[in-house]
Amino acid sequence: MAHGSTRPTSRDVAHAAGVSQAAVSLVLGDKWRGRVSETTAERVREAARQLGYRPNLAARNLRLGHTRTVLLVVPALTTEFFAGVYTGAARIAAQNGFGVVLYPSPEGIGPARDPFASAQAALDGVIASSMAADALTAIRGDQLPLVMLDSDPQGSLGAATVNLDITDGVRQVAEHLLTLGHRRILHLAADVPSWTFDVRARELAARIGEVPGTSLLTIRAPISIEGARTAAETALSAKGPRPTAIICDDDKLAAGAYKAVRRLGLRIPDDISVTGLDDLALATAIDPELTTVRLDAELFGERGMQALLAVLEGREPEAGDIPVQLVVRGSTAPPSAP
Amino acid sequence: MAHGSTRPTSRDVAHAAGVSQAAVSLVLGDKWRGRVSETTAERVREAARQLGYRPNLAARNLRLGHTRTVLLVVPALTTEFFAGVYTGAARIAAQNGFGVVLYPSPEGIGPARDPFASAQAALDGVIASSMAADALTAIRGDQLPLVMLDSDPQGSLGAATVNLDITDGVRQVAEHLLTLGHRRILHLAADVPSWTFDVRARELAARIGEVPGTSLLTIRAPISIEGARTAAETALSAKGPRPTAIICDDDKLAAGAYKAVRRLGLRIPDDISVTGLDDLALATAIDPELTTVRLDAELFGERGMQALLAVLEGREPEAGDIPVQLVVRGSTAPPSAP
DNA sequence: CGAGTCAAGTTTTACGTATAACGTCTCCCG
């Protein structure tokens, strides 16, 4: 396994600089004020540079007992949303001398089997998003400090949670459509067992299902454009009065709904309105541009990392959901006269 | 930093099972055939289970001198392409007892400053994609085995390279459009310094620029829908004969081109044909569906990991570019009569 | 029966680092 010569150690640097290994550690660890002379320190730094010394992280981690590395468990990275979450988390982490390692759950959104077998870095904590309960308990078994993203605050076994205010987003969507005059509404839901999707269904049922004179039909589809198209096409072809609006659990599903609508020879928003949730790049790529709920993925990641840092330091994580905002674009309009 | 009680070590397990620490290491490391009795082994395993023992990876890595962990450096994860690359790489890695850690270069496509400061896991090797030369040399300075993805085989400082056969893909696109009868072609290029984009320009110049009776105009845009839209709109509004086809460096740029075309009141493919490159989900979300070149991201990742494993074992990596294929959809058609 | 073999462990060591604990030497002040 040895590729060429072995990497230089702090002892090599010490020998080259004519000092002890301890001195090297002090200088390079920036703990030398008043313990090593400036000239000696410079000699050590020069020797390190010369040899291309890089500390052995395994040894350091072992000695220190922590790694200042955190694992971010996300569903498969098939949209840029979790890229944003990562970016935000990594920014806060870097400001605090931490690193972030990504573990994209291979089987897509849903339960991850064993993040730790795969991401074999030694970890100080975990930020996990949208995971099923079995994987969650697997993680908890590890006793690692844990922050959950977009999960049921009650059911998270006492882990800290950071949530987007999805409930409010859904409320805004419902209000928008009701104000426009829609009464027959189709909910195109993600066929994924996750709290973040349950919340959408729950809020929609409360906001629309209980308003007199409205009807709410829910159908489920896998989160893919083709899956959503198929499901939506079936639902729209059913006999009986056609819905005048489709609320989709996310933007990708909305893209599928667009295709279904077009296939049936209908027009958005004239014949039917469509809404999404996420505000991905996709939302403005399709025509007409999609009315959707903007989620601040980076802020989400930042808040997640801040919460984890709080847990690590024994502080109480900041409470409060992250606000979201409806972005009205061209895919919604009042329903045409019946 | 201590959260509750400290984690159990192999010594704790040994004590609980009434054996030495070495015996625990042998049993759990599966090296005990003929060294420890079956009954003792079972006792050890039971004790480990009871205590919830998890080996300290930092200590193991230090002892072993390697981590069986590899870093995958990718541009910011704003499309699902690199998710596929990761998936493929992780699959091969897992089959060989390796883990993969992701480092998404924070500043987007382009040079990454210091992957190692951030991804502070101890590493055995690196797979790096589309990086500028300065970051490359920084990595090389670390003496880590390196595999480059989609990079100039000549300029990679002797690192192994794995490439998609982009040249062939571009050739197929050019041939497709020329066969349809297009003669005035606009090349919407990515404004990013990377070999993978240089190759596109080079091949296009050779295949179209040198055919008598054709014209090829190249404009550059940042890889974003809005950036592409702006650039394309400007180019299409210029005086003189309008191009009849736009070849885009990737699908995202193509989505921008769609918007530009629509803004100018033109139709795809009737007035103008558009092609992409990647075959992302986006390609079938837009209307009409995009003619593009399908890249097998997972195979790309697999081949990258296989090459790195070869390097680690002192073998010669498999040679040969990964084939790509043109997928003809509704965005290309013969040019309308002038 | 004595040497060799084998099973079933144990003792010991090394990996590279960070840091606590321990010298020196010089200077300065009462």
Next chain:
DNA sequence: CGGGAGACGTTATACGTAAAACTTGACTCG
């Protein structure tokens, strides 16, 4: 002039694991 106080280091140790080297006892076989 005696000793306390820096300045400038060094020595020694521990982190948890894997594995080489060693021990012990029982059994085999010529």
